[in-house]
Amino acid sequence: MSCCAGGKSDDPIFTQRKPTTYEHIFKFIMVGDSAVGKSNLLLQFIDKRFQPNSDYTIGVEFGSRSIMIDQTQIKLQIWDTAGQEKFRSITRAYYRGALCAMIVYDITRRESFENLASWLSDCRKFSSSDVVIALVGNKCDLEANRQVSIQEAQDFSKEHGLIFFETSAKTGQNVDDAFEKATQQVWKRLQTMNDPSNPNNPNIQK
Ligand SMILES: Nc1nc2c(ncn2[C@@H]2O[C@H](COP(=O)(O)OP(=O)(O)OP(=O)(O)O)[C@@H](O)[C@H]2O)c(=O)[nH]1
Numbered sequence: 001m002s003c004c005a006g007g008k009s010d011d012p013i014f015t016q017r018k019p020t021t022y023e024h025i026f027k028f029i030m031v032g033d034s035a036v037g038k039s040n041l042l043l044q045f046i047d048k049r050f051q052p053n054s055d056y057t058i059g060v061e062f063g064s065r066s067i068m069i070d071q072t073q074i075k076l077q078i079w080d081t082a083g084q085e086k087f088r089s090i091t092r093a094y095y096r097g098a099l100c101a102m103i104v105y106d107i108t109r110r111e112s113f114e115n116l117a118s119w120l121s122d123c124r125k126f127s128s129s130d131v132v133i134a135l136v137g138n139k140c141d142l143e144a145n146r147q148v149s150i151q152e153a154q155d156f157s158k159e160h161g162l163i164f165f166e167t168s169a170k171t172g173q174n175v176d177d178a179f180e181k182a183t184q185q186v187w188k189r190l191q192t193m194n195d196p197s198n199p200n201n202p203n204i205q206k
Pocket residue numbers: 032033034035036037038039040041051052053054055056057058081082083084138139140141142167168169170171
């Protein structure tokens with residue numbers, strides 16, 4: 001094991017480190033039934049990898065990646081929660097401070113779509129009122145096994161004011177796009193909130 005206590009700036013461990021370049025940190029949370037592909041979406045987004053036989057998440061895991069929006073470097077801090085019911089009370093603690101919640105379902109498993117109302121209810125209850133909520137229908141590479149149509153998911157999103165994507169954590173289809181568009185939406189919302197002409201701007205003294 002190496003130790004860096006008392007290290008000088010010309011030590012390899014210091015010179016190899018990249019400077020911190022991001023300007024903002026956005027917290028994201030991923031929720032949804034077990035086995036819909038949350039951990040693989042995160043793995044694909046961060047590492048461009050897919051695990052055909054991944055383990056259930058125990059509690060909560062974490063990953064991060066920086067992306068550029070409007071020439072601004074934003075670091076996404078993404079909390080990947082366990083979908084199994086027994087972890088539900090633990091994962092509820094992670095909504096706090098999230099700027100975006102991604103609710104994931106599996107397009108080949110109707111039950112995971114039918115459970116969306118319950119995930120949405122947790123989102124509304126435990127995150128702030130201005131959280132951006134993205135609905136993600138994953139496993140779109142398995143078209144032949146589809147049990148939820150795009151139209152139905154679009155209708156659900158429209159009804160509840162969500163942004164919607166279909167993705168494949170396996171092929172990578174739309175994965176970057178989903179995270180980037182969700183980040184853009186958060187960015188836009190923050191700018192509207194900070195706009196001096198916005199009466200709901202929390203920085204304006206009334
Ligand atoms: N074909 C296909 N399989 C996928 C896709 N995403 C995930 N899987 C598979 O689905 C299974 C579950 O994926 P996970 O990412 O572990 O699911 P999860 O939502 O994190 O599950 P929990 O941690 O229990 O909440 C694994 O066997 C994955 O390989 C996808 O886009 N396409």
